[in-house]
Amino acid sequence: MGDSYKSLSYSFRVAPNTISLIVYETCETIITEYMEEVIECPMTPNGWKKVTKGFADQWNFHNTIGAIDRKHIAMSAPERCGSYYYNYKGFHSIVLLALVDSKYKFIYADVGANGASSDAGMFLNTDLRSTLEDNRIGLPPRHPLPGDDHPIPYFIVEDEAFGPKD
Structure with missing residues (x-):
C-alpha cells in the first residue's frame, strides 16, 4: 500500500529528507527510461x-x-x-x-x-x-x-x- 518517508528512514537508516530525494530521483529515472516504451x-x-x-x-x-x-x-x-x-x-x-x-x-x-x-x-x-x-x-x-x-x-x-x- 505504500510507506512513509519516516518509516523508510528507520528501515534504511537514512534521513527522511534524503529518502524524499531518492524517491523523487528514482521516479524521474523510471519515467525517463520507460515512458516511451510503456505509453x-x-x-x-x-x-x-x-x-x-x-x-x-x-x-x-x-x-x-x-x-x-x-x-x-x-x-x-x-x-x-x-x-x-x-x-x-x-x-x-x-x-x-x-x-x-x-x-x-x-x-x-x-x-x-x-x-x-x-x-x-x-x-x-x-x-x-x-x-x-x-x-x-x-x-x-x-x-x-x-x-x-x-x-x-x-x-x-x-x-x-x-x-x-x-
Missing part, C-alpha cells in the same frame, strides 16, 4: 487509425481516438497546503488524467494536478489539449461513419465532468 501516444494519422480501429472493432464506436478520465490518488496533505489538495470526495489527493485505447492501454497520462482541480480545468492545462487544438497531434482528416458519406471529426470519449465543448 505510446500516436502522432501520425496511421497511428491514430490503429487506435480508432480498435474502438470500432471492439466497441462499435467509430472515429474514437481514446477514452479519457481521471483518478484521485490519496495522499497525506503537505504542511500548510490548506485545501489546495482537498478534493470533492473528502480527502487530499493528486490526480492522474489518462487517455486510453480500446483495450485500456495508456496512450497519454498527466499526473500531479491538485485534488481540488476539476476534470475540465485539469484537461485545459495538459499538453494533450494544446496539441489537439493546434492540430500538432497528427489526426487523420475527418472520416464518415459506416453507412454515411458525411465526414465527421475524430473525438475522445469522456464523461460529463469534462463539460460541454464547442
Whole structure:
C-alpha cells in the first residue's frame, strides 16, 4: 500500500529528507527510461487509425481516438497546503488524467494536478489539449461513419465532468 518517508528512514537508516530525494530521483529515472516504451501516444494519422480501429472493432464506436478520465490518488496533505489538495470526495489527493485505447492501454497520462482541480480545468492545462487544438497531434482528416458519406471529426470519449465543448 505504500510507506512513509519516516518509516523508510528507520528501515534504511537514512534521513527522511534524503529518502524524499531518492524517491523523487528514482521516479524521474523510471519515467525517463520507460515512458516511451510503456505509453505510446500516436502522432501520425496511421497511428491514430490503429487506435480508432480498435474502438470500432471492439466497441462499435467509430472515429474514437481514446477514452479519457481521471483518478484521485490519496495522499497525506503537505504542511500548510490548506485545501489546495482537498478534493470533492473528502480527502487530499493528486490526480492522474489518462487517455486510453480500446483495450485500456495508456496512450497519454498527466499526473500531479491538485485534488481540488476539476476534470475540465485539469484537461485545459495538459499538453494533450494544446496539441489537439493546434492540430500538432497528427489526426487523420475527418472520416464518415459506416453507412454515411458525411465526414465527421475524430473525438475522445469522456464523461460529463469534462463539460460541454464547442
